[in-house]
Amino acid sequence: MKFEVTILGSSSATPVYNRNPTAQLLNCNEKFYLIDCGEGTQQQLMKFGFKASKIDFVFISHLHGDHYFGLIGLLSSLHLNGRIKPIKIFAPAALLEILTIQFKYSETVIRYPIEFIATEADESRQIFENADMTVETIVLNHRIPCTGFKFVQKKRLRKLIIEKLESENIDVEYYPLLKRGVDLALPDGRALLNSDYTIDSEKPKTYCYCSDTLFDERYFNSIRDCDTLYHESTFLHEMLDRANQTHHTTALQAAQIAKMTGAAKLLIGHFSSRYKTLQPLLDEAISVFEHTEIALEGVTYSI
Numbered sequence: 001m002k003f004e005v006t007i008l009g010s011s012s013a014t015p016v017y018n019r020n021p022t023a024q025l026l027n028c029n030e031k032f033y034l035i036d037c038g039e040g041t042q043q044q045l046m047k048f049g050f051k052a053s054k055i056d057f058v059f060i061s062h063l064h065g066d067h068y069f070g071l072i073g074l075l076s077s078l079h080l081n082g083r084i085k086p087i088k089i090f091a092p093a094a095l096l097e098i099l100t101i102q103f104k105y106s107e108t109v110i111r112y113p114i115e116f117i118a119t120e121a122d123e124s125r126q127i128f129e130n131a132d133m134t135v136e137t138i139v140l141n142h143r144i145p146c147t148g149f150k151f152v153q154k155k156r157l158r159k160l161i162i163e164k165l166e167s168e169n170i171d172v173e174y175y176p177l178l179k180r181g182v183d184l185a186l187p188d189g190r191a192l193l194n195s196d197y198t199i200d201s202e203k204p205k206t207y208c209y210c211s212d213t214l215f216d217e218r219y220f221n222s223i224r225d226c227d228t229l230y231h232e233s234t235f236l237h238e239m240l241d242r243a244n245q246t247h248h249t250t251a252l253q254a255a256q257i258a259k260m261t262g263a264a265k266l267l268i269g270h271f272s273s274r275y276k277t278l279q280p281l282l283d284e285a286i287s288v289f290e291h292t293e294i295a296l297e298g299v300t301y302s303i
């Protein structure tokens with residue numbers, strides 16, 4: 001099952017040096033989940049060959065403009081392009097008010113249903129579940145209420161060893177039970193040990209998305225042992241005072257967090273406009289946590 005994330009924007013605050021404000025597209029089993037939607041997200045989707053119409057779920061971390069200014073444009077385009085299927089938006093409650101006013105004064109009556117689910121930044125909660133995964137909020141520490149999101153794949157059914165089943169003429173009616181791990185006694189007296197006919201499915205993976213936040217141990221439990229941790233790294237550590245003032249994290253701190261929480265891999269992003277080149281941020285993070293990569297726009301990272 002596909003579980004991967006494409007970076008659409010990696011900049012903080014403003015678009016600069018061809019970097020766009022924050023947005024990511026998560027593909028889980030060919031279903032598409034948009035995480036934050038900075039200005040220019042529609043253009044980025046087109047540039048990298050994705051169809052906005054395929055997005056059915058949107059997760060907005062907080063209401064600083066660099067994380068949602070692209071949303072009204074995206075929703076309007078979906079309307080103009082004839083969308084009728086619903087879209088679900090998970091975001092702080094005030095976003096509904098903002099969208100409602102924008103639609104009201106442009107006299108736009110969106111032709112598809114928008115299902116809005118308000119997130120709360122007080123404690124971590126499960127906010128979404130389908131056959132492929134669950135999503136929980138991560139309570140971050142920013143200047144305004146902000147939640148990260150933890151995307152957890154569900155365990156798949158066991159895989160059948162089809163050649164063996166066919167060679168022993170085992171009826172397909174038993175396949176669903178075998179996939180669920182059941183041992184079988186057939187009417188002809190044969191006993192089928194599940195482990196002889198199936199193999200375990202891949203271990204489910206977890207993607208944690210943390211933007212924007214101060215280094216704060218209170219959210220570390222929520223992100224423990226994830227496969228890929230995306231963490232904001234707005235500044236180099238020499239700017240720690242500025243990071244603390246603005247409730248952001250340095251590249252060094254992001255790496256410390258990955259190390260302390262047992263992440264397998266770290267992706268850093270949300271870079272300040274003061275950095276034309278990103279190598280120093282990567283070098284700083286790698287000095288603490290080797291398995292770090294820069295979140296590059298247009299690149300897809302498997303989780």
Ligand SMILES: [Zn+2]
Nearest residue numbers: 012013066212
């Ligand atoms: Zn931001």
Ligand SMILES: [Zn+2]
Nearest residue numbers: 062064142212
């Ligand atoms: Zn912010």
